Amino acid sequence: MLPFAALLATLLAAATPPDDFAGRTYAGRSRELDVAIPRHDSEGTVDGRLDEAAWRTAARLTGFSRYAPTDDAPADDSTQVLVWYSPTAIHFGIRAFAEPGTVRATLADRDKIYTGDYIGIFLGTFNDGRQATVFAVNPLGVQGDGIVVESGRSSGGGFQGLQSGREPTDISPDYVFESKGRLTDFGYEVEIRIPFKSLRYQSLPSQTWGVNVIRVVQSRGVEYSWAPAQRAAASYLAQSGHLVGLSGLRRGLVLDLNPVVTERAVGGPTTARGYAYDAQPARLGGNVRWGMTNNVTLNATVRPDFAEVESDAGQIAFDPRQALFFAEKRPFFLDGIEQLNVPNQLVYTRRITSPLGAVKVSGKAAGVDFAALSAADDRAASADGDARPWFEILRLQRDVGRSSRAGFVYTDREEHGHSNRVVGVDSRAVWRKIYSAQLQGAYSRTTAPDAPTREGPLYMVDLRRTGRSFVARYLFNAMHDEFDAQSGFISRPAVTHLLIDHTARMFGAQGSALRSASFDVSADGLWKYRKFVTRGDMLEKKLHLNTNYELRGGWKAGVSYLLETFGYDPDFYDGRLVASATDTVPFVGLPRITNHDWVFSVTTPNYRRVSASATYIVGRDENFFEWAPANIGYVSAAVDWRPTDQLRVGGTYLWQWYRRPTDGSMVGETRIPRVKAEYQITRAVFVRAVGEYRADYADDLRDAAGASAIPGGTILVPDGRGGYLPGRGFTTATGRARSVNSFRPELLFSYMPSPGTVVFVGYGSTLGEADALRFSGLRRQRDAVFVKMSYLLRRA
Template identity: 35%
Template sequence: MIELLAAMTTLSLGVGQEVVAGENDAGAERAGSGPDAVVYDGSAGQLEVPGPMVADADITIDGEIDEDAWANAPVLTGFTQFDPVEGVPATQRTEARVLLTDDAIYFAVTAWDDVKDGVRATLGDRDSFGRSDDYVRFIIDTFNDHRRGYVIMVNPLGVQQDGLWVVGGGGDRRRRWGPPIDWNPDFVWDSSGRIFDGGYTVEVKVPFKSIRFPKVPLQDWGLQIERRIARNGYGESWAPVTANVANQMEQFGTLTGLQELNPGLFLEVNPVQTFSKQGAYDHGAGAFQREGIDGDFGMNVTYGITSNLTLDGTYNPDFSQVEADAGQIRVNERFALFLREKRPFFLEGTEIFQLPQQLVYTRSIVNPVVGAKLQGKIGSFNAGYLGALDDVADPGNPDENTHAVVNLFRLRRDLGSTSNAGMVYTDRTYGPDRFNRVLGVDGRFQLNQRYTVTLLAAGSRAAHGSAESLNGGLLSAQVARSGRNFQFEVGGHDISNDFEAGSGFLRRTGIAQMQSRVSYNFRGRPGDFIERWGPSLEAEGLWTHDDFWARQRPQESSVQVGGSVSFRGNITVWGNYSRSYYRFERDSYYSLASRSAGGVRRAFFPDQSLFQGLSSGTIFFWVNSFDRVRGNVRLTRSESPLFDFISDAPVDIADSWSGDASLNLFPTTNLSAEVGVRHTSLLRQRDGSLYSRATIPRLRAQYQFNRALYLRTIVEYGSQRRGALLTPTGGDQVEYCSNGSCFDLKGSESNDFSFETLLSYEPTPGTVFFMGYTRRMEDMQAFRFRDVRPEAEGLFVKLSYRFRG
């Protein structure tokens, strides 16, 4: 193993991605400008840069910025701050340079820092640094349409992170923060970084083969360059930006007059071979059984039909997860849990399928045998197609040996400078009389730069064998206002009872929901102790589909007031208080009964006043002030209904205490660790007895030998206990009845203990070597570790190589 690590370390330092942390500022000194270099001051509105084409740049990506080509390259400077204060001069000096050759675009940045040892950088694997490190971000709008751009990020040690800036999509829309970036795609590009005494330098090369652009003789590209200073959270950009414009891409600068760009022949072949050996505890035999070695081969092929249209094909796409999904608390969960897609074939080039409601959810393709994907932009039209043969049984006929044929199609047309309209069609077919089809139209319209209107209408048809086919509909609408200080959004959706999205993910159907939110931000002056603060108000109502159109009272509603404060030093505190109301009709409980200690069974319908005016309060602390230790804590106290997950009706009421804490440790440049814990307890209000308790501690530690090679270990313990559902007055057992028989809604308990370790070598996306081991055990008593029994284990190896022509 030691020899293997040494060999991989040597190999990774020979692929043009060397990482050096220097002790002098020679790199900055050699970054001077030649007599022909033109300076473009972003703060002065000098945002149009004539395309700096160079026949032969002869640039080595080593972070030095010492080649002659850089001396006469355009210099992009005059950065201004956009976070936390807009429009003021940048706190640190930044200079960027850009060049284009016949096969790539190059960037070089010198980022000065007047604070000794103020630069934060961690040697980690790809897409790992996020908000923890300093970084420079390049956003390249190759179609100059203000709708989609390539995001290229690099930290001071040259570690890469990339994605797609998708206006109206991406980001963490549910929590309403972060830029609209889809972090799933991985592109092939080169980078390097060096830290010197007064800052750092980075160099980047993005081959034209890795990006899509129009096939025209003359074109312009949008360009933005941002810098993030991690110790204080400041964001600074070359092209000034303001939140008063909803679409940030409208404020980018431009590379003009780019001529005869041609990526050449683009063909990628990516064979994948995996080996695994599984084991599981056989409860019947009372022994642990191990299977033989299982091998699996897959292949991905990508062909660039033109510079803006790409065809992908796959056979047996890989689904070996190199890291398990973090544990989720399930003790009082009403609906299905959403799991993120992790398969590379379904991650890249599928951002076009993002919609206000998730009508496309690629994890619904469970076991694909073959698949094809076509995506690109022609003129003002964006098109995407995804098809697959899914080796999975029909849920309505699980005993039949069937396959699902999946076809997903999306078309979207640009309207005006930033708006668009489109359609989506999904088809999942098991046979001529067993299928699910959805057809929808949508639009996103930007008005007066501040306002955005989003609309979606869809219809579904589903057939399940001999039964009559079901037809359903979905409507969704939202209006949002962006602003530096004042923002609001109001919207809602209605989903009919018979609407089915067989290729999508909808937690609930047969409901209508309306929500609104208004907030105001007060911003301090540069250097103030309080940099930004503001209140918010939210209201939400939920009806059954039929009640909504009959103008009945909502089944669920809530009002929430909140506020947040950002302090100097990258410290954020926010909190909220809400009141919730639940009103369920008697027919929601038709399948529930109560049984007394004497065995007397009665129809069950709790007093709905129990579920009125339930209070909840949350406070959250986030601290990113220190170089080696960062973390966050969330605490919530609430009055929570206890739901029967079958009928989705509230049965009892409980006092809930929950929270989570996470501590991120960076003891050295190469070593990082995350220690976290999640906990929730629900106590019945009737007598204070425990209904459920869940505690999930998790440790994730990683040692990075270099940018390509790391060793990671994850240890997690999940203790989850749920009691029986009892009536809120007498404490009688609640039963679920169906077809003349009833059974108790009993509790459950699990104490899972898991361990996994992974050795990963990935010099470029698609070229990987993974070797991992995972073991899951069951502790007979929570956190005792006295009688720990093995439940399952797995050893896997993955080998793949990305051939590029």
């Protein structure tokens, strides 16, 4: 009878209704934020139903508060979060109550859940108030994840709309965890199991972790937070609650082997004016991840395949003197990437283009976060195409108090006698909850055979006040002419930047149509570094007046007026001439160009089936092609359409143009329409089609401003061989051209049951035509078919 009685007791426990709860409740609004969660030896089954015995005695988190768009008010919808842990994992169960028909969820791909309802769990496993791993799930259990490392990026003004007050989560990293969800009569229920193998944490017998849980309700356009966090704070993570008394955690041996094989066939035109494919040999590679301790991980890769399964989306450069930034997406670099976060982007792993092999050790010990990376890059990345560049990168960060830190960075890139080394220190201090200061100093040394050594410093001071009604920022950043960071990303070198930004914010009453509004004044100055040290005039002076509004239901709108004056930059136009039929003289630009621009933006709520945003800029701005005033326009529009729970169609359109005020002729124009359609067959299988068109036009260049001795003359540019050519926008395989038009279609089949285990079958092509957006004379320029397979071997 004893086995029968035990079985009967188990069945009765499993049938316990949701309101039969025997654990302790912790109400966030009552500031019951130190949570002692029970430990059970059984692991349980992740099935999306919180009916196992362990859930009856779990700690229950309730009493959520509103956080965005306004804070410091009770949540409109009830949320219960149940928490317990086993020897090998931490378990979360969510019961989210909602009005009938208001829950929004689709069967999305990983990290594509954020246009619907979702739950986000922030785990600060080192309890430093500065970084946290984020695990997100939607009501169907579809996963999203990422990492947050606070650096003060959440505050500030501008015409990009109101900011949430919480630092953005980097969703690039992927972690292995389990989740299941289901819709219910009361809303939805989600079950999550996060294995300790997927986390790094302290090597202590009894641990305290930072924790917070957010809930996003798209039908209301709000975000709730269990810990009653305030937007008027320099640190969001420092306002988290705590899981206390965690003990007996068994991570076990963390050893992940991830072999990868890629087969590719590349097509291109032949010398006989035909087209042929070159089937390349199968490329074998692999990654290894070894958890040396609870908080130290070694990653290694050999002949990795870093081919992207989706090309970077096209961008438009507002200022051709600034480089465009593309985010890191490659799995090897993403693991522990938060440890390589450095102000001024002194570490940018995409500088390592395609390494033969690389090793990385990262973790935290004795209050110090560290990461050391060594990589041997492809020979094609070297200056002569023969040497193999070597990268050595070291990053250290030391916790100081609850939310402050001090850091050190060293980078070294060497090839064939060429070297570039950077050493730097930085710190961030937070005090009185709303004030923060970030300081940085760095020095670079660049050597090359038969060339003088180049050396120079970089300095930065960034002061911020993040109050509820008043936000302020004061930034000073100076970069010497000879400062060079070849392992980092410097958007515009050899400049000194001064920014003063003040923002006043107001919040509407409960139930009012206006939820919040901000009024921002930004004074922005830029010098060439050598002009700054000799007390010369600013190169650029900007005064931006920005207003942003958030309305009931999630609508956002903004209006800005930009008053700017840009000085002539002779370094950028060095070597140009102006020619007539009888004479040639050096190109001389206008000393200054004054700009007046208006910016209008609007963002819709995330409706059940569609959401959209648009930005429009119009006014008088600089024509960088000819260094003359121009009537400019810029349009950025995006639509996300979800006609079914499995189909997603996203469209974006970028359009920028410059016209001469004198005769209305077009100087330059770029149009980039892009459409992406994804069909999610199951949680692990989807198919995707992407089409992006880029149409670039640049007229024959002339001295439109009339500043030279030959007003209206033809601008000549160096051809790189000691001669000159009439200025036109583009160099093609057949010479100079006014327009370059390309269409890039991509198709992909993806099977990814878990991060690291994937099968990709894809096709990508680039086609060109003479007339933009006609789709009638498209000719293949190159294409490729590829198959990629990898499998994650994880020791249980």
